[in-house]
Amino acid sequence: MIVNAGKPSTRRPAIQLQIKTILNRIQHYGGFVYQDIRFGEEEGSPGGIEIRLEAHRGMRGRCSQCRRPAPGYDRLKERRWGHVPLWGIKTWFLYVPRRVECAEHGVVVEYLPWNEGKRSLTTVMMGFLARWGRRLSWRETAEVFQTSWEAVYRSVEWLVQWGLAHRELQGVRSLGVDEIHWGHGLGANNFLTVLYQIDAHCRRLLWVGKGRSRRTLRRGLTALGTGVVQGVRFVCSDMWKPYLEEIGAQVGHALHVLDRFHITMHLNQAVDQVRRGEGARLRAAGQSAAQQQLKHMRWPLLRRGSRVRGRARQKLNALLASKLQTARGWKLKETFAHFWSYRSVPWAGAFLHAWCGRAMRSRLEPMKKVARMLRAHEPLLLNWFRAKGEISSGAVEGLNNKIRVITRRSYGFRTYEAMEIALYHTLGRLPEPESTHRFC
Numbered sequence: 238m239i240v241n242a243g244k245p246s247t248r249r250p251a252i253q254l255q256i257k258t259i260l261n262r263i264q265h266y267g268g269f270v271y272q273d274i275r276f277g278e279e280e281g282s283p284g285g286i287e288i289r290l291e292a293h294r295g296m297r298g299r300c301s302q303c304r305r306p307a308p309g310y311d312r313l314k315e316r317r318w319g320h321v322p323l324w325g326i327k328t329w330f331l332y333v334p335r336r337v338e339c340a341e342h343g344v345v346v347e348y349l350p351w352n353e354g355k356r357s358l359t360t361v362m363m364g365f366l367a368r369w370g371r372r373l374s375w376r377e378t379a380e381v382f383q384t385s386w387e388a389v390y391r392s393v394e395w396l397v398q399w400g401l402a403h404r405e406l407q408g409v410r411s412l413g414v415d416e417i418h419w420g421h422g423l424g425a426n427n428f429l430t431v432l433y434q435i436d437a438h439c440r441r442l443l444w445v446g447k448g449r450s451r452r453t454l455r456r457g458l459t460a461l462g463t464g465v466v467q468g469v470r471f472v473c474s475d476m477w478k479p480y481l482e483e484i485g486a487q488v489g490h491a492l493h494v495l496d497r498f499h500i501t502m503h504l505n506q507a508v509d510q511v512r513r514g515e516g517a518r519l520r521a522a523g524q525s526a527a528q529q530q531l532k533h534m535r536w537p538l539l540r541r542g543s544r545v546r547g548r549a550r551q552k553l554n555a556l557l558a559s560k561l562q563t564a565r566g567w568k569l570k571e572t573f574a575h576f577w578s579y580r581s582v583p584w585a586g587a588f589l590h591a592w593c594g595r596a597m598r599s600r601l602e603p604m605k606k607v608a609r610m611l612r613a614h615e616p617l618l619l620n621w622f623r624a625k626g627e628i629s630s631g632a633v634e635g636l637n638n639k640i641r642v643i644t645r646r647s648y649g650f651r652t653y654e655a656m657e658i659a660l661y662h663t664l665g666r667l668p669e670p671e672s673t674h675r676f677c
C-alpha cells in the first residue's frame with residue numbers, strides 16, 4: 238500500500254482560470270458567447286480590457302420588440318459598452334449587433350440582454366454604479382469607478398424608472414402626507430410634498446413633488462392611482478389647510494389622523510416665539526438680568542423636559558422658578574404631552590378642553606394660537622386614539638429626517654430632478670431588475 242506522506246498535492250487545477258470562465262459563471266447570456274478578451278491597444282481604442290461578444294453560431298437573433306427569434310437581415314457597426322471595471326481597469330463589451338426581420342415588427346435591431354436602448358453602459362454596470370451611488374455620493378462613485386457624474390446619475394435614473402414601473406402598490410393601508418422645506422428661500426418651490434407608506438411592515442417613499450398646494454397633493458394622489466387611494470384606511474398629516482382639504486375630498490373614506498410629531502412641532506414653535514418675544518422686550522426695557530436667563534435656552538426649552546440634564550437642567554429650573562412668560566409657555570407645552578397617554582377618546586377629549594382653556598387664559602399669544610388650532614381640529618386630533626396601533630407613529634418624522642440628510646448632504650444634485658431620483662433611490666424600496674448582477 239502506498240501512502241502519500243503528507244506532501245501537498247502539486248497537481249494544477251484542470252482549468253486555468255480565465256476571465257472568460259468568470260464571466261460565463263456569473264454573467265452568461267443565452268445566445269451569445271464571450272469570444273475573446275484582450276487589452277485594447279490599437280489605435281483609437283480608449284484602452285482597458287476589451288471583452289468581445291459574438292452571437293452563438295446557429296442561433297437566430299431575437300426581435301428586440303417581442304424577443305421572438307427572427308431571421309437575420311444585416312449587421313450594424315460595432316458598438317461599445319462600458320462594463321464593471323476589473324481591478325480598477327476600464328472594461329468594455331464589444332459587439333456587432335445584427336438586425337433581424339421580425340414577421341410582426343419588421344427590420345429591427347436584435348435583442349441584446351446587456352443593453353438598454355442607446356445607453357453606453359451595460360445594464361450590469363448601470364446597476365453597479367447605481368448601488369454604489371446609494372452608499373457614496375454620486376461624485377465619489379464617479380471618481381472611484383473612473384466614470385462621470387452624469388453616468389452615475391443616468392444609471393440611478395434608469396434603475397429608479399425601472400423600479401417605479403415595476404413596484405407593487407397594492408396593500409398600502411396607511412398614508413403619510415407631509416411637506417418638507419428644501420434649499421434656500423421660502424417660495425412655493427422650496428417645499429416638497431411627500432407621500433409615504435407608513436404601515437408597520439413597510440415604510441417607504443411613494444411620491445415626491447415640488448410645492449405644497451392642494452394641486453401638488455392632487456398630483457401625488459393621481460400618480461398613485463385610484464385603486465391605491467381607495468385602499469387607504471388611515472391618513473396621517475399636518476394641519477396644513479390645503480392638505481386637509483384635499484385629503485377630505487379624495488381620501489375621505491379613510492380615518493384622518495393628525496400626527497403627534499406635528500403637534501409637538503407646533504407647540505415647540507410657540508414656546509420659541511414666546512421666548513424670542515420676551516427676550517426682545519426685556520432687552521428693550523434694559524432688564525439684562527432677566528434676559529440672561531433666556532440666553533442659550535432655545536434647545537433646552539424645546540426638548541422634552543425629562544431629557545434635559547446637567548447644567549442645562551439647572552438653568553431650566555432657575556428659569557421655571559421665575560415669573561417669566563417663557564416659563565409659563567414651557568409648562569403648557571410640557572403638560573400637553575399627557576394628552577398622548579390617554580386610552581379613551583372621551584377622557585382625551587376632556588383633557589384637550591381643559592388644556593385649551595388654560596392656554597387661552599395664559600395671555601401668551603403664540604400658545605393661544607396653538608390652542609385655537611387644536612380646538613378647530615379636535616375630531617382629527619382624537620382620531621389619533623381611534624387609530625392607535627394601526628399607524629406607526631414617528632414614521633413620518635423618521636422618513637422626513639432621512640430626506641433631510643439626503644437633500645442636505647452635498648450630493649451635488651444639479652437639478653431638482655436629480656434630487657427627486659436620489660430620494661426614490663434611497664427611500665423608495667424599489668424593486669430592481671434581475672439582469673443587474675450584484676457585483677457589490
Ligand SMILES: [Zn+2]
Nearest residue numbers: 300303339342
Ligand atoms: Zn418582433
